[in-house]
Amino acid sequence: MSENVKVAIIGSTGYGGVELIRLLASHPQAVVTSVTSSSSAGAPIAEGFPHLSEIRTDMLDDVDPALIKSKADLVFLATPAGVAAKLVPSLLEAGLKVIDISGDFRLKSRDSYEKWYKKEAADQHYIDQAEYGLSEVYGDRVLGKDFISNPGCFPTATLLGLVPAVQAGYIDPATIIIDAKSGVSGAGRGASLGTHYSELNENFKAYKVNKHQHIPEIEQVLSDVAGRPVITTFTTHLVPMTRGIMSTMYASIQGERSLEDFISLYNNYYEGRRFVRIRQAGSWPATKEVWGSNYCDIGFSVDERTGRVTIVSVIDNLVKGAAGQAIQNLNLMMGWDETLGLQFVPAYP
Amino acid sequence: MSENVKVAIIGSTGYGGVELIRLLASHPQAVVTSVTSSSSAGAPIAEGFPHLSEIRTDMLDDVDPALIKSKADLVFLATPAGVAAKLVPSLLEAGLKVIDISGDFRLKSRDSYEKWYKKEAADQHYIDQAEYGLSEVYGDRVLGKDFISNPGCFPTATLLGLVPAVQAGYIDPATIIIDAKSGVSGAGRGASLGTHYSELNENFKAYKVNKHQHIPEIEQVLSDVAGRPVITTFTTHLVPMTRGIMSTMYASIQGERSLEDFISLYNNYYEGRRFVRIRQAGSWPATKEVWGSNYCDIGFSVDERTGRVTIVSVIDNLVKGAAGQAIQNLNLMMGWDETLGLQFVPAYP
Amino acid sequence: MSENVKVAIIGSTGYGGVELIRLLASHPQAVVTSVTSSSSAGAPIAEGFPHLSEIRTDMLDDVDPALIKSKADLVFLATPAGVAAKLVPSLLEAGLKVIDISGDFRLKSRDSYEKWYKKEAADQHYIDQAEYGLSEVYGDRVLGKDFISNPGCFPTATLLGLVPAVQAGYIDPATIIIDAKSGVSGAGRGASLGTHYSELNENFKAYKVNKHQHIPEIEQVLSDVAGRPVITTFTTHLVPMTRGIMSTMYASIQGERSLEDFISLYNNYYEGRRFVRIRQAGSWPATKEVWGSNYCDIGFSVDERTGRVTIVSVIDNLVKGAAGQAIQNLNLMMGWDETLGLQFVPAYP
Amino acid sequence: MSENVKVAIIGSTGYGGVELIRLLASHPQAVVTSVTSSSSAGAPIAEGFPHLSEIRTDMLDDVDPALIKSKADLVFLATPAGVAAKLVPSLLEAGLKVIDISGDFRLKSRDSYEKWYKKEAADQHYIDQAEYGLSEVYGDRVLGKDFISNPGCFPTATLLGLVPAVQAGYIDPATIIIDAKSGVSGAGRGASLGTHYSELNENFKAYKVNKHQHIPEIEQVLSDVAGRPVITTFTTHLVPMTRGIMSTMYASIQGERSLEDFISLYNNYYEGRRFVRIRQAGSWPATKEVWGSNYCDIGFSVDERTGRVTIVSVIDNLVKGAAGQAIQNLNLMMGWDETLGLQFVPAYP
Structure with missing residues (x-):
């Protein structure tokens, strides 16, 4: 300090x-x-x-x-x-x-x-x-390290939404399907037809289906917390907006788990971690609600008809998905409070 | 005629x-x-x-x-x-x-x-x-009828993407997960906080998760073509754009089916139906590519790692998802060519 | 025919x-x-x-x-x-x-x-x-010609909004100020930082102030209809949308001219020309109201406090500002009805 | 302090x-x-x-x-x-x-x-x-006062762009024309057809032409600094974005004034005022470049052909145009540094 x-x-x-x-x-x-x-x-x-x-x-x-x-x-x-x-x-x-x-x-x-x-x-x-700095999962390992590898934007949103349930055995890892959506800034500042305004505005696209380089990163962590190899289905889409990622995740529930069970599990897992906010039953996070901030907001639906849980996780891809989490890692490396300099209120609207 | x-x-x-x-x-x-x-x-x-x-x-x-x-x-x-x-x-x-x-x-x-x-x-x-007028599936029943019930926007995109595979037994209906996204015009012209520009621009939201009234409509048709009850997981999202729906659909493949098998199956199923366009391997439809037109474009990925197929289907929610298919039904009722008055080229960009 | x-x-x-x-x-x-x-x-x-x-x-x-x-x-x-x-x-x-x-x-x-x-x-x-094909002004000269130069997008919106008033002497040409705004498709399909989605979304920019190559084209026509050299102040802005141009134009009124006088003048000038729609008092055209169509909509405000008129003119830059007017010129060259194949209803919303 | x-x-x-x-x-x-x-x-x-x-x-x-x-x-x-x-x-x-x-x-x-x-x-x-708190113009009067009236969003952008030139006599106040553009958040959170997403997205509109309630506020200040009554032509437009205002302002130059003269004048006028940034020749401010911050950026073009200057001024309507300037006024009332708590870097992109 x-x-x-x-x-x-x-x-x-x-x-x-x-x-x-x-x-x-x-x-x-x-x-x-x-x-x-x-x-x-x-x-x-x-x-x-x-x-x-x-x-x-x-x-x-x-x-x-x-x-x-x-x-x-x-x-x-x-x-x-x-x-x-x-x-x-x-x-x-x-x-x-x-x-x-x-x-x-x-x-x-x-x-x-x-x-x-x-x-x-x-x-x-x-x-x-390199220490993999997914702060709320592996933050303890970062203290005092010299070299941190900061997680990808999709993995951050996705893993914060899945790790507690996988670790606790609430869901069957073999059934996980991840439908991810990102704003265009995730593609960087390079000019190409793929980042051209007139091609993306008033348009919604799927891309790199089953081929995105963030797939092995997600699987590496899920396998670690599950204690056995996990493979997943992962699709990315481009949203006509600049910032924001949403991962909508589906899995079959193992055992009898209610919506309240999931909310409790996540609240416990993330206790004391200021940047993860678990939503109450019936409240769904939207990307604008974390815009410009380091928050990751997570909401749930448990569907008794299908026995599946739907988990929705949102971040600002440039903050929690990149620069913000990198500073959080700096704070953790240095032994500072992880929120130092990061207490931005999301810019709304 | x-x-x-x-x-x-x-x-x-x-x-x-x-x-x-x-x-x-x-x-x-x-x-x-x-x-x-x-x-x-x-x-x-x-x-x-x-x-x-x-x-x-x-x-x-x-x-x-x-x-x-x-x-x-x-x-x-x-x-x-x-x-x-x-x-x-x-x-x-x-x-x-x-x-x-x-x-x-x-x-x-x-x-x-x-x-x-x-x-x-x-x-x-x-x-x-009421005859349910999903034109490319039940169009034959519409001829000469007096009362047609036109399909919903999400069901149209979703069912055109799933029916051939379910009917042919290429996928296991019990594993179907549907992640749907819609432009804002689907919410109608009524003014509310939920359709307010500043709340939706630069924002991506989930809504009515597992509760959308289009779920039973989708299940009614899938059950019909499967020959047994089908229940599904279905999530809707709001995209910051005016027109367009994408359904991204996931299911476990039954038997040995390659990407080419799916493409052939769908090309055969929709043979002679001008408004469904099956994409070649590696080409993913985007909503803008059907904007203002009555087309439904469908693409596929077969993932050998997970044994699942990903199907992406897009329509203009106000055309194929509403007014356009209604006119297609008018044409079919009257015994006219189903494309009469509907041969609009999508407005691009 | x-x-x-x-x-x-x-x-x-x-x-x-x-x-x-x-x-x-x-x-x-x-x-x-x-x-x-x-x-x-x-x-x-x-x-x-x-x-x-x-x-x-x-x-x-x-x-x-x-x-x-x-x-x-x-x-x-x-x-x-x-x-x-x-x-x-x-x-x-x-x-x-x-x-x-x-x-x-x-x-x-x-x-x-x-x-x-x-x-x-x-x-x-x-x-x-080359015959300059501003259809509603010089359309008569196009019949039977072999080589037509189609007007620019900004000049089309601007000139249709100014020519009747300049020709009739209702406004002082020396006082004309043109504040123009365009959607991004006007910049073409080339990829650059200037057409990058993340740079333009949620952004409003001025560009080429007093330097746009459409300035001499506008002045050439205004000088022609005024019967003496006219120079103008012209600014262009980029709007975060794909299609649409609005020209907001200001000039000092010559003589006693009411709002109704302007509306009558323009209705007379454009009588029989289907693609120009003069708005009633109090109604202002918006670009979406001509989206995808060949219309040019024009509205007015006469301000007694300042003695100035404000004229607002909108077009779809890719239709009336490019391809649509080009087809109108084809029709006029061939002696066909100028609206042939162009009677699209604007796509709204 | x-x-x-x-x-x-x-x-x-x-x-x-x-x-x-x-x-x-x-x-x-x-x-x-x-x-x-x-x-x-x-x-x-x-x-x-x-x-x-x-x-x-x-x-x-x-x-x-x-x-x-x-x-x-x-x-x-x-x-x-x-x-x-x-x-x-x-x-x-x-x-x-x-x-x-x-x-x-x-x-x-x-x-x-x-x-x-x-x-x-x-x-x-x-x-x-009530003390009218246009900080960079009347900030000195605010110290120690109990009741501040915070300026409107359009007047803030417009007056910061005009006051130095009017006060110094560089432009003729009688010739001022203001073409203003605002994001939708300026209309507040109330739901109406006028704030409906599908009506505003991919649309550019003019509204309240010559009738906006910010006109007398602008004229009150310009009259004050000119030392005689000033009336202006003022038009507002709605941009399909959430935040941001641009005022594009036109006036006839009095005397021989180069672009550099205007830049010097403004740099001198705003010396020591951190929230006004004067752009160098050839650089035009865009609204995104002040997004989320309390800055007002101003750029100029001097057109020798017409003898007019074009001034472009941008702010974030919710910050410098509302809450930010209100906090700046709080700081000034209390005798604190006016930038206290307001040193946000604009969020880009």
């Missing part, structure tokens, strides 16, 4: 990086001392992001571990898949702490990474070092 | 009614001779709908069966639940043909209607007369 | 081209016999535009005047600025009639084109041949 | 009230001790606003001055027009400080209020007491 930490952000010109800047601006014990970009080094960061005018007047630095180490103690990586795999070793060797928001160190199996990401995996040595 | 038909529209000031006006304006053998409204009779229809200025200059008529019969041969009802139940008997007795777009005559069981709709059901006598 | 015309579309993979395909699909006397693309020749057009699946099963042709001439009588160009300038001579020489939707032949002055478009202008010889 | 202040919010169930709750949650020297509602007293505030779950667990109080005084020192009124006029006297007499976000005390002339608002005006005695 002591001194401040100086942080650098690699990938400052993407949405994850710029959201880190927004959130860290009000963090009482972290200060951003370097923002870097491989493509725009030397330019003022506010040039590409005019909303930062007069807020951040600094220039973008080169992605140079020695330079970064001279300015910062810890680095956030908010880079496209494949970049962190190559960069992290030199950052760690330079003595920097690292929180990687990309997917490069989430999967413990290199084969699995290469199958789902279609890229070369990082060194097993560094993969083994 | 002979003479023209004069049609009246009851409920002309809602979205279903006004979409009938749009579509019928280019129908070569139907002419709208009366538009009625219980709330605004006497006013020009273009007053509440300025997009109809100089296109329809007539005044709204009272909802009076004798008056309607003096002007028209057939009436479309695009009214809220509960209205058609009371109105249809007098319309049929006045000698009018009737196509009811509301849910009042879809369920053959009065108990089921009263349980799910929370309203008094229509007379069993009239329920028995 | 005789035989049919076979048409080719160059630039079929942009929004203007694909809208021509949509609209011409229901034209009773024109048939699209060739769709071309310089970038995707040989591919099925429905591959890039799945909404055309089973509607258009043809492959994209090369942009080859001889090939096109073997298939078609007339060609629509829906190409980016600079393409038509080079292509039109060979098309005309091949004996094809041409309707150019791009800006390459709208400005009579090559200098002006090069100043505002920052590209090399077309040959003066061909510029002189 | 001393002790904390306890504040109550009247009208906590509207968008202005709930935004005050969001912003004040991170204010270091103000604490919300009572949230009231005339319609929902006794209910938990989080019931109607689930985004506040576990953040605010209190019940809504009745609107009772004595009760409020027992809990708070100062009250914010975020009520519909006409309510504050009746309520403020009893609040002031109870010894509460008051910041009124509604329009009831902005106009110094009762006649003007009654003409434009179509409601009975407040007592002249209380109108005279």
Whole structure:
């Protein structure tokens, strides 16, 4: 609970990086001392992001571990898949702490990474070092660590909605079906037909059905908490909005479990964790109700006709699904209160 | 293929009614001779709908069966639940043909209607007369009938996506899970917090989970084609867009069925039916690709890891999900080509 | 009113081209016999535009005047600025009639084109041949012509809103200020940060202030109808929607002119022209009220406090602002009723 | 710069009230001790606003001055027009400080209020007491006052964009034309056809042309800084987005003034005022660049062809246009730094 930490952000010109800047601006014990970009080094960061005018007047630095180490103690990586795999070793060797928001160190199996990401995996040595920071599930392991792999956006919403029920045996893991929906900012700032306004507005699309690279990440955690291999059906859809993820999850109930049983189970599991809010019976979370905040809201329906439970979990993909949880991991690493600098009220409407 | 038909529209000031006006304006053998409204009779229809200025200059008529019969041969009802139940008997007795777009005559069981709709059901006598017009499944029964009950929007998208597989035994009906999403126009033109722009824009919501009145309609048809009772898990979501429905459907595959088997099955089932388009492997339909048209596009993924099929089906809820299929039913009743006046190219983008 | 015309579309993979395909699909006397693309020749057009699946099963042709001439009588160009300038001579020489939707032949002055478009202008010889087809103003000149330059989207909305008042001397041309707003489809299908969904959704932007290439086109026509040079202040804004343009126009009134005077003037000017609808006092047109149609709706406010009139004009930029007016010009060239194949009711909501 | 202040919010169930709750949650020297509602007293505030779950667990109080005084020192009124006029006297007499976000005390002339608002005006005695808190223009007058009338959303964006130029004589006040655009949240949370999602999505509308009640407020200030009566042309439009206002303003330049002259003038005028950001030449502010923040960003174009300047000013209507500026006024009243608790980075994207 002591001194401040100086942080650098690699990938400052993407949405994850710029959201880190927004959130860290009000963090009482972290200060951003370097923002870097491989493509725009030397330019003022506010040039590409005019909303930062007069807020951040600094220039973008080169992605140079020695330079970064001279300015910062810890680095956030908010880079496209494949970049962190190559960069992290030199950052760690330079003595920097690292929180990687990309997917490069989430999967413990290199084969699995290469199958789902279609890229070369990082060194097993560094993969083994990375602590997977799903805060409300594995937060205890993060304290004092130097290298955190921050969970994906879909896995965060999905796992927070499933882990208590799987761990407690309330649902049959073999029956889990996950129907996920995301706002467009999840696709990043790159321009393509797939992110073109006129193609997405007034449109609802399915994509990467059964092929999304977040599937093995979800299964890795569910298998861990179930104590045996779990495979799932997972579909992603694109919603005509900027921020927000909803995972709607279905599973067969094991034993006699009422709606109240599920609500109690989750309230107990997440006791003391401020960022997970369990809804009362009959109340369904909507993505706007967590917009701009680090909350994950979860609601339930138990259907006696089918013997299935429906679980709905929502997050802001750029906050709890990326930059917010990364700062939560920073707090946990440093032994601070996990909510430090993250107590934003959702922006509504 | 002979003479023209004069049609009246009851409920002309809602979205279903006004979409009938749009579509019928280019129908070569139907002419709208009366538009009625219980709330605004006497006013020009273009007053509440300025997009109809100089296109329809007539005044709204009272909802009076004798008056309607003096002007028209057939009436479309695009009214809220509960209205058609009371109105249809007098319309049929006045000698009018009737196509009811509301849910009042879809369920053959009065108990089921009263349980799910929370309203008094229509007379069993009239329920028995109503032919359920899911065109591509039951179209043959519609020819020459006087009273058609037009399917609901969610059931249309869902059933066109499930019926061939259930009927052929490719999937286990007990495992069907339906995750449905709709644009806001499905909620009608009534103003409420639930249709307020600032509450829905940049928001994605679940609603009526396991409680939607379209559940028994879907189960009634699936039970019919399966030859035994089918119950399903069905969730609805609200998408920040005006038009469009997507049903994402999951089920366990029975036997060895490849993706190509599903595509062949559906192509065969829908052979000669112009409004259902089966996508090739790897192509997923998006709601905008059927916007403003009577098409239903369907795509598939077969997942060998889980043994499940994922089926995605999209429609425009106001066209194939309401006014368009109602006109298709008019065509089928009259013995005309079912595509008459409905060959709209989707408006893209 | 005789035989049919076979048409080719160059630039079929942009929004203007694909809208021509949509609209011409229901034209009773024109048939699209060739769709071309310089970038995707040989591919099925429905591959890039799945909404055309089973509607258009043809492959994209090369942009080859001889090939096109073997298939078609007339060609629509829906190409980016600079393409038509080079292509039109060979098309005309091949004996094809041409309707150019791009800006390459709208400005009579090559200098002006090069100043505002920052590209090399077309040959003066061909510029002189091009008839500027603002249908309700210059439609009479189009009959029998071989080469039409179709007006820009902003000029169409703006000029239909200003020409009667300028010509009649009801307003002082020196005081005209035009505040224009457009949906994103006006920027075309090219992917860039400027058309990225997350950058435009929940955002309202000004762009090209006093620099838009449609300024000289507007001034050219206003100068023509005023009988003396007119220069204007013109600002464009980007609205988070796909289709629609609104021009809000301000000018000082000359003489004593009431709201009713303006309404009468415009009703007289546009008498018999079905696609311009003059609103009654107190009714303001909204872009959705013309969505998907060829209408231009115009409303007025006369402010006695300031002595100014405010004129609001709306169109669908892809229809009356591009493909629709191009077909209207086809109709006028051929001596057909100008509304042929264009009587779409706006899609509402 | 001393002790904390306890504040109550009247009208906590509207968008202005709930935004005050969001912003004040991170204010270091103000604490919300009572949230009231005339319609929902006794209910938990989080019931109607689930985004506040576990953040605010209190019940809504009745609107009772004595009760409020027992809990708070100062009250914010975020009520519909006409309510504050009746309520403020009893609040002031109870010894509460008051910041009124509604329009009831902005106009110094009762006649003007009654003409434009179509409601009975407040007592002249209380109108005279109210200090109009346009922070960057009249902020000096606010210190130590007990009763502040907070400016309207359109006037804030418009006046911050015009006052320096009018005061310095750079533009001719008689030529000012204001074309304003607002997101839908400006219309409040009341449900009506005018706030219905399907009516507004993919739509752009003009409304209250030359009739908006913010016109006399704008003119009152411009007349004050010009030193003579100013009347203006003012049009409002509704943008399909939730938050954000842009005012695009046009005026004839007086004297020889370059773009750089305008930029210098504004930079000087707003020196030391953190919430106004003047854009460099060629950079245009967009509403998303101030979303969720208290900034007002202003850009310019000087057009030599017409001798006019175009000024673009953007704010978040719920922050700088309502709750944010109200807190800025609280800070100024109390003698605190005006940015206290308001240093939010805009949420982008």
